Amino acid sequence: MIPIKNKEGIAGMRDACRVAADVLAKMRALAAPGISTYDLDQEAKKLIEGYGARSACFNYRTSRGQRAYPAYTCISVNEEVVHGIGSIKRILRPGDIVSLDVVVEYRGWIGDNATTARIGATAPEVDRLLKITEAALYHGIECAKVGNRIGDISHAIQTFVEGNGFSVVRDMVGHGVGRSMHEEPQIPNFGRKGTGEKIRPGMTLAIEPMVNMGVHRIETLSDGWTIVAADRKPSAHFEHTVLTTETGPEILTIPTA
Ligand code: MF3
Numbered sequence: 001m002i003p004i005k006n007k008e009g010i011a012g013m014r015d016a017c018r019v020a021a022d023v024l025a026k027m028r029a030l031a032a033p034g035i036s037t038y039d040l041d042q043e044a045k046k047l048i049e050g051y052g053a054r055s056a057c058f059n060y061r062t063s064r065g066q067r068a069y070p071a072y073t074c075i076s077v078n079e080e081v082v083h084g085i086g087s088i089k090r091i092l093r094p095g096d097i098v099s100l101d102v103v104v105e106y107r108g109w110i111g112d113n114a115t116t117a118r119i120g121a122t123a124p125e126v127d128r129l130l131k132i133t134e135a136a137l138y139h140g141i142e143c144a145k146v147g148n149r150i151g152d153i154s155h156a157i158q159t160f161v162e163g164n165g166f167s168v169v170r171d172m173v174g175h176g177v178g179r180s181m182h183e184e185p186q187i188p189n190f191g192r193k194g195t196g197e198k199i200r201p202g203m204t205l206a207i208e209p210m211v212n213m214g215v216h217r218i219e220t221l222s223d224g225w226t227i228v229a230a231d232r233k234p235s236a237h238f239e240h241t242v243l244t245t246e247t248g249p250e251i252l253t254i255p256t257a
Protein backbone atom coordinates (compact mmCIF):
# COMPACT_ATOMS: atom_id res chain seq x y z
CA MET A 1 0.00 0.00 0.00
CA ILE A 2 1.29 3.44 -0.91
CA PRO A 3 0.79 5.79 2.07
CA ILE A 4 -1.45 8.77 1.27
CA LYS A 5 -0.69 11.89 3.31
CA ASN A 6 -3.55 13.89 4.80
CA LYS A 7 -3.43 17.62 5.50
CA GLU A 8 -1.20 17.23 8.55
CA GLY A 9 1.09 14.82 6.76
CA ILE A 10 1.44 17.20 3.86
CA ALA A 11 2.24 20.07 6.20
CA GLY A 12 4.83 17.92 7.96
CA MET A 13 6.38 16.88 4.65
CA ARG A 14 6.49 20.50 3.47
CA ASP A 15 8.48 21.52 6.54
CA ALA A 16 10.87 18.57 6.42
CA CYS A 17 11.48 19.03 2.70
CA ARG A 18 12.15 22.73 3.12
CA VAL A 19 14.83 21.95 5.71
CA ALA A 20 16.37 19.28 3.45
CA ALA A 21 16.39 21.73 0.52
CA ASP A 22 17.90 24.59 2.52
CA VAL A 23 20.67 22.36 3.84
CA LEU A 24 21.41 21.02 0.36
CA ALA A 25 21.55 24.51 -1.17
CA LYS A 26 23.97 25.70 1.51
CA MET A 27 26.09 22.58 1.18
CA ARG A 28 26.20 23.02 -2.58
CA ALA A 29 27.44 26.57 -2.13
CA LEU A 30 30.34 25.24 -0.03
CA ALA A 31 31.40 22.65 -2.60
CA ALA A 32 34.51 24.22 -4.15
CA PRO A 33 38.12 23.28 -4.90
CA GLY A 34 40.10 22.52 -1.73
CA ILE A 35 37.28 21.53 0.61
CA SER A 36 37.22 17.92 1.81
CA THR A 37 34.19 15.70 1.77
CA TYR A 38 34.62 15.35 5.53
CA ASP A 39 34.34 19.11 6.04
CA LEU A 40 31.30 19.29 3.76
CA ASP A 41 29.63 16.54 5.79
CA GLN A 42 30.45 18.26 9.09
CA GLU A 43 29.05 21.57 7.79
CA ALA A 44 25.88 19.78 6.74
CA LYS A 45 25.58 18.17 10.17
CA LYS A 46 25.79 21.60 11.83
CA LEU A 47 23.23 23.07 9.41
CA ILE A 48 20.81 20.19 9.99
CA GLU A 49 21.12 20.51 13.76
CA GLY A 50 20.66 24.28 13.45
CA TYR A 51 17.18 23.61 12.09
CA GLY A 52 16.38 21.30 14.99
CA ALA A 53 16.35 18.39 12.54
CA ARG A 54 18.45 15.22 12.40
CA SER A 55 20.21 13.37 9.60
CA ALA A 56 18.13 10.39 8.50
CA CYS A 57 21.28 8.89 6.96
CA PHE A 58 23.41 8.65 10.08
CA ASN A 59 23.24 5.09 11.43
CA TYR A 60 20.85 4.05 8.64
CA ARG A 61 20.79 0.44 7.45
CA THR A 62 19.16 -0.65 4.21
CA SER A 63 19.04 -4.24 5.40
CA ARG A 64 19.54 -6.13 8.62
CA GLY A 65 23.21 -6.87 9.02
CA GLN A 66 24.43 -4.02 6.84
CA ARG A 67 26.98 -1.74 8.48
CA ALA A 68 25.29 1.37 9.88
CA TYR A 69 25.84 4.39 7.63
CA PRO A 70 28.67 6.36 9.29
CA ALA A 71 28.15 9.93 7.94
CA TYR A 72 25.45 12.61 7.99
CA THR A 73 25.07 13.04 4.24
CA CYS A 74 26.05 11.10 1.14
CA ILE A 75 28.86 12.68 -0.89
CA SER A 76 29.76 10.88 -4.10
CA VAL A 77 32.67 12.06 -6.25
CA ASN A 78 33.08 11.44 -10.01
CA GLU A 79 32.63 7.68 -10.66
CA GLU A 80 30.83 7.28 -7.34
CA VAL A 81 27.11 7.01 -8.07
CA VAL A 82 25.52 7.37 -4.62
CA HIS A 83 26.14 6.62 -0.92
CA GLY A 84 29.72 7.94 -0.96
CA ILE A 85 30.64 8.24 2.70
CA GLY A 86 30.91 11.91 3.60
CA SER A 87 33.14 11.20 6.57
CA ILE A 88 36.07 10.17 4.38
CA LYS A 89 38.54 13.02 3.79
CA ARG A 90 38.68 13.37 0.05
CA ILE A 91 39.75 16.82 -1.19
CA LEU A 92 37.65 18.17 -4.05
CA ARG A 93 39.68 19.35 -7.03
CA PRO A 94 38.88 21.38 -10.17
CA GLY A 95 37.31 19.11 -12.76
CA ASP A 96 35.56 16.89 -10.20
CA ILE A 97 31.82 16.49 -9.91
CA VAL A 98 30.24 15.81 -6.54
CA SER A 99 26.79 14.43 -5.82
CA LEU A 100 25.34 15.63 -2.52
CA ASP A 101 22.40 13.76 -1.01
CA VAL A 102 20.65 15.21 2.05
CA VAL A 103 17.93 13.33 3.91
CA VAL A 104 16.59 14.89 7.12
CA GLU A 105 13.98 14.00 9.67
CA TYR A 106 12.14 17.01 11.03
CA ARG A 107 9.26 16.68 13.50
CA GLY A 108 8.67 13.08 12.45
CA TRP A 109 8.68 13.57 8.66
CA ILE A 110 11.44 13.00 6.14
CA GLY A 111 12.64 15.18 3.26
CA ASP A 112 15.03 13.76 0.67
CA ASN A 113 16.90 15.57 -2.10
CA ALA A 114 20.15 15.45 -4.05
CA THR A 115 22.11 17.44 -6.60
CA THR A 116 25.39 17.11 -8.48
CA ALA A 117 27.74 20.10 -8.45
CA ARG A 118 30.74 20.91 -10.62
CA ILE A 119 34.02 21.74 -8.92
CA GLY A 120 35.70 24.44 -10.98
CA ALA A 121 35.55 23.84 -14.72
CA THR A 122 34.61 20.35 -15.88
CA ALA A 123 34.92 18.56 -19.21
CA PRO A 124 32.15 19.35 -21.76
CA GLU A 125 30.90 15.74 -21.72
CA VAL A 126 30.64 15.90 -17.93
CA ASP A 127 28.68 19.15 -18.17
CA ARG A 128 26.31 17.41 -20.56
CA LEU A 129 25.93 14.46 -18.16
CA LEU A 130 24.81 16.86 -15.42
CA LYS A 131 22.42 18.78 -17.69
CA ILE A 132 20.80 15.60 -19.01
CA THR A 133 20.44 14.06 -15.54
CA GLU A 134 18.81 17.18 -14.11
CA ALA A 135 16.51 17.50 -17.13
CA ALA A 136 15.61 13.80 -16.77
CA LEU A 137 14.51 14.49 -13.19
CA TYR A 138 12.16 17.24 -14.40
CA HIS A 139 10.79 15.04 -17.20
CA GLY A 140 10.07 12.38 -14.57
CA ILE A 141 8.42 14.89 -12.23
CA GLU A 142 6.13 16.12 -15.04
CA CYS A 143 4.76 12.58 -15.30
CA ALA A 144 3.89 12.40 -11.58
CA LYS A 145 0.28 13.33 -12.41
CA VAL A 146 -2.86 11.93 -10.85
CA GLY A 147 -4.20 9.24 -13.20
CA ASN A 148 -0.74 8.35 -14.54
CA ARG A 149 1.16 5.32 -13.28
CA ILE A 150 4.60 5.04 -11.67
CA GLY A 151 5.91 3.38 -14.85
CA ASP A 152 5.17 6.60 -16.75
CA ILE A 153 7.75 8.39 -14.60
CA SER A 154 10.25 5.57 -15.13
CA HIS A 155 9.70 5.49 -18.87
CA ALA A 156 10.09 9.25 -19.29
CA ILE A 157 13.40 9.24 -17.44
CA GLN A 158 14.81 6.23 -19.28
CA THR A 159 13.91 7.31 -22.79
CA PHE A 160 15.24 10.82 -22.26
CA VAL A 161 18.54 9.63 -20.76
CA GLU A 162 19.16 6.85 -23.28
CA GLY A 163 18.11 9.12 -26.14
CA ASN A 164 20.97 11.35 -25.08
CA GLY A 165 23.50 8.51 -25.06
CA PHE A 166 23.83 7.90 -21.31
CA SER A 167 22.61 5.01 -19.16
CA VAL A 168 20.31 4.82 -16.16
CA VAL A 169 21.37 2.87 -13.10
CA ARG A 170 18.99 -0.06 -12.68
CA ASP A 171 19.96 -1.53 -9.35
CA MET A 172 19.00 1.56 -7.34
CA VAL A 173 15.58 3.21 -7.47
CA GLY A 174 13.56 6.20 -6.32
CA HIS A 175 10.95 5.65 -3.63
CA GLY A 176 8.01 6.90 -1.62
CA VAL A 177 9.05 8.94 1.42
CA GLY A 178 7.18 10.08 4.52
CA ARG A 179 7.40 8.92 8.11
CA SER A 180 10.28 6.73 6.95
CA MET A 181 12.95 7.25 4.31
CA HIS A 182 11.87 4.39 2.09
CA GLU A 183 8.18 3.71 1.60
CA GLU A 184 6.22 2.19 -1.25
CA PRO A 185 6.29 2.56 -4.18
CA GLN A 186 9.67 1.86 -5.70
CA ILE A 187 10.30 4.27 -8.59
CA PRO A 188 12.78 2.74 -11.06
CA ASN A 189 14.47 5.04 -13.55
CA PHE A 190 13.60 2.62 -16.35
CA GLY A 191 10.37 0.93 -17.27
CA ARG A 192 7.26 0.81 -19.41
CA LYS A 193 4.46 3.33 -19.79
CA GLY A 194 1.15 2.40 -18.21
CA THR A 195 2.70 -0.05 -15.72
CA GLY A 196 2.97 0.08 -11.93
CA GLU A 197 0.72 1.66 -9.35
CA LYS A 198 -1.73 4.42 -10.17
CA ILE A 199 -0.78 7.87 -8.94
CA ARG A 200 -3.29 9.37 -6.52
CA PRO A 201 -3.35 12.73 -4.72
CA GLY A 202 -1.35 12.90 -1.47
CA MET A 203 1.58 10.70 -2.41
CA THR A 204 5.08 11.98 -1.60
CA LEU A 205 7.62 10.56 -4.01
CA ALA A 206 11.40 10.83 -4.08
CA ILE A 207 12.23 10.82 -7.79
CA GLU A 208 15.96 10.36 -8.33
CA PRO A 209 17.61 9.55 -11.64
CA MET A 210 21.14 8.16 -11.26
CA VAL A 211 22.81 8.44 -14.66
CA ASN A 212 26.11 6.94 -15.80
CA MET A 213 28.22 8.25 -18.64
CA GLY A 214 29.25 4.68 -19.49
CA VAL A 215 27.69 1.34 -18.58
CA HIS A 216 24.65 1.17 -16.29
CA ARG A 217 26.23 -1.49 -14.09
CA ILE A 218 27.38 -0.57 -10.59
CA GLU A 219 29.57 -2.09 -7.88
CA THR A 220 29.74 -1.61 -4.12
CA LEU A 221 33.14 -0.73 -2.65
CA SER A 222 34.60 -2.65 0.29
CA ASP A 223 33.38 0.06 2.72
CA GLY A 224 29.99 -1.60 2.28
CA TRP A 225 28.28 1.58 1.08
CA THR A 226 29.91 3.51 -1.73
CA ILE A 227 28.33 2.64 -5.07
CA VAL A 228 30.54 3.20 -8.15
CA ALA A 229 30.00 2.86 -11.89
CA ALA A 230 31.40 -0.55 -12.92
CA ASP A 231 33.53 1.10 -15.64
CA ARG A 232 34.58 3.93 -13.26
CA LYS A 233 33.24 6.60 -15.62
CA PRO A 234 31.45 9.67 -14.15
CA SER A 235 27.95 9.43 -12.72
CA ALA A 236 25.36 12.07 -11.75
CA HIS A 237 22.38 12.13 -9.39
CA PHE A 238 19.54 14.64 -8.98
CA GLU A 239 16.58 14.13 -6.64
CA HIS A 240 13.48 15.95 -5.43
CA THR A 241 10.67 14.96 -3.09
CA VAL A 242 7.41 15.63 -4.93
CA LEU A 243 3.80 15.84 -3.69
CA THR A 244 1.12 14.60 -6.07
CA THR A 245 -2.01 16.78 -6.20
CA GLU A 246 -5.20 17.04 -8.27
CA THR A 247 -3.61 19.98 -10.05
CA GLY A 248 -0.28 18.30 -10.76
CA PRO A 249 3.05 17.52 -9.12
CA GLU A 250 4.45 19.97 -6.58
CA ILE A 251 8.15 19.90 -5.77
CA LEU A 252 8.52 20.10 -1.99
CA THR A 253 12.32 20.31 -1.83
CA ILE A 254 12.63 23.92 -2.92
CA PRO A 255 15.01 26.00 -0.78
CA THR A 256 13.68 29.13 0.89
CA ALA A 257 16.79 30.31 2.76
N1 MF3 B 1 18.67 9.54 -0.82
C1 MF3 B 1 19.24 8.23 -0.56
C2 MF3 B 1 18.15 7.22 -0.69
O1 MF3 B 1 17.09 7.59 -1.05
C3 MF3 B 1 20.05 8.31 0.65
C4 MF3 B 1 19.92 7.34 1.75
S1 MF3 B 1 21.21 6.28 1.98
C5 MF3 B 1 21.77 6.49 3.55
O2 MF3 B 1 18.30 6.04 -0.59
F1 MF3 B 1 22.24 5.43 3.95
F2 MF3 B 1 22.64 7.43 3.59
F3 MF3 B 1 20.82 6.80 4.35
Ligand code: CO
Nearest residue numbers: 112206208239
Ligand atom coordinates in the same frame (compact mmCIF):
# COMPACT_ATOMS: atom_id res chain seq x y z
CO1 CO C 1 16.15 9.08 -2.06
